[in-house]
Amino acid sequence: MDWNALQLSAELAAWTLAVLLPLGILAGRWLALTRTRARPWLQALFALPLVLPPTVVGYYLLTLMGSRSTLGVLMDSLFDLSLAFSFPGLVLASIFVNLPFAILPVQRGFEAVSQELHDAAACCGMSRWQAFTRVELPLAWPGVLSAAVLTFGHTLGEFGVVLMVGGNIPGQTRTLSIAIFDRVQAFDPAAAGRMALLLLLISLVTVALGYGTLERRGKAGAGGN
Amino acid sequence: MAKIDWRAAVLLQRFIVAIFFSACLFAGGVAQAAGGPLVAAAASLRFALEEIVDRYAGVTGSSVRLVFGSSGALVQQIENGAPFALFLSADSGYVERLVAGGYTEGTGTAYGQGALVLFTRLGLLSEPGEGLASLARATSTGQIKRLVIANPEYAPYGRAARAALRHAGLWTQVQPLLVVGANAGQAAHFALEGAVDAALLPLTLAKIPALTKAGNYVVLPAASHPGISLHQQIVVLRGAGADAYDFFVYLQSAEVQAIFSRHGVRAISG
Secondary structure, eight states: OOHHHHHHHHHHHHHHHHHHHHHHHHHHHHHHHOOOTTHHHHHHHHHHHHHSOHHHHHHHHHHHHSTTSHHHHHHHHHHOOOOTTSHHHHHHHHHHHTHHHHHHHHHHHHHTSOHHHHHHHHHTTOOHHHHIIIIIHHHHHHHHHHHHHHHHHHHHHOOHHHHHHHTTOTTTTOOHHHHHHHHHHTTOHHHHHHHHHHHHHHHHHHHHHHHHTTOOOSOOOOOOO | OOOOOHHHHHHHHHHHHHHHHHHHHHHHHSOOOOOSOEEEEEGGGHHHHHHHHHHHHHHHOOOOEEEEEOHHHHHHHHHTTOOOSEEEESSHHHHHHHHHTTOEEEEEEEEEEOOEEEEEETTSOSOGGGTHHHHHHHHHTTOOSOEEEEOTTTOHHHHHHHHHHHHTTOHHHHGGGEEEESSHHHHHHHHHHSOOSEEEEEHHHHTSHHHHHHEEEEEEOGGGSTTOOOEEEEEEETTOOHHHHHHHHHHTSHHHHHHHHHHTOBOOOO
């Protein structure tokens, strides 16, 4: 059991969530409320990582971040940081890959807030921030939670992009999913099986609990505190 | 409006905290090979190198981190900035490429000769000892449904396999039967798990117990894959530290040569 790999997977999921959740809320809310004609194109852009094979995404990210790229050279000279084959690079890649999971459910959540409620909040004299925290967010919360659970679960299982961008560096980029693959290639199916089972259980429980928090209790109806 | 089931939310939060806590606890507690030079090595050398690294740790107390893959894929990673200190290639051609690109310190040293074998599952060939001739016969009688090789585009043993099949005039014939592994290790894995009839594998992998139980192998002479020398070469990469050099020197010792030899990497002839 490669505990180091589990730690890396957990850290990657945590960092991705920490950066992407606020971003997702902002972008998702904006997409829900905007009237721009470009909306379908923007949605498609955010959904792109869903349709591209992870290896393609990994390839482009490596081209963008590798030591031969402009960004790579910049990071190296300014911060002495190599993005490719490092944990920070993985976090960046993971953020990109999880954009659709973080933005789209949030967008649906905020779309559920009707215009009347926006108007009512304004009529009550609420500031934009108050309207957001006391009216919109509580109503959009299922979407936000869905985004959080999906992003976390997806990152735990991410393989293709992690392998391309991170390599398989023990202690730095060998996440649990990579470690499983490594053990299979090492003719150690027992170890691979144990880690796979652990990953399965963690993912299952996380997602179940996540959706469990949205269970309706009592009648659905106009809510409010 | 969906109300939040707060009990579930609390459970979820506690569960996630528990994952982090136990992962950090166990990861911190286990004696990790936390450091040591990062060594990139051809997948075919996995078992030989794991033994060598164990021996090195016993002798010097220093650890070494190993990363395996096809030599071609590793070269790509190195060229893209992967932080390896040493590279053990299954073919000298890849090392020459790195040297030409300025990624190395020195030109490296050849330490052995790899060998390609024909592996067949138990009971398939009545006379496996004839190597590719037996394969040719079995292919024409339709006994071979699947033949595994490593990827001929970027894995040295895959290139040797292709050269051998071409040399024997079998390349076109076996196209519909081919299963291609991303590296020699994956090819060996397919050979073991994938209900294949035959495979062209490195000797170092064909010798492992899991495979010797599943089939027979016969070593193909170097002449059967003209143009692919399978000269195994080590090279120190740019930016390597003193610990990498220490291991580099160790790899050339007589004791290590003996381990390589036992695993199927012979001394270079001539």
